[in-house]
Amino acid sequence: MSDELDPMLLQAFARSERAFPDAEFVARVAAQLRPRGSLTGIAAALPRAVVPVLRGLALGIVAPLRLRYAGFVAVAGALVAVWSLLPSA
Numbered sequence: 001m002s003d004e005l006d007p008m009l010l011q012a013f014a015r016s017e018r019a020f021p022d023a024e025f026v027a028r029v030a031a032q033l034r035p036r037g038s039l040t041g042i043a044a045a046l047p048r049a050v051v052p053v054l055r056g057l058a059l060g061i062v063a064p065l066r067l068r069y070a071g072f073v074a075v076a077g078a079l080v081a082v083w084s085l086l087p088s089a
Contacts, residue, residue, distance in 0.1 A: 064070045 065074075067073075
């Protein structure tokens with residue numbers, strides 16, 4: 001792609017210049033974007049966030065157990081973890 005300016009592109013940018021929105025429009029948009037109540041928003045979002053987290057945890061625990069030697073690997077991992085905590089003699 002060339003680094004030269006494209007005259008058609010420059011003309012399109014020149015034609016697209018529009019006036020900035022007035023202060024009343026900006027105030028209406030800003031009013032709509034303001035949070036209505038932080039406690040209400042948190043209370044409404046909390047149940048919607050907890051359900052996917054619990055489903056993800058359940059899937060993360062259950063899915064590996066469906067594998068063929070998952071139980072053996074889990075027991076071996078627990079034994080290695082306990083063994084690493086024992087003081088070396």
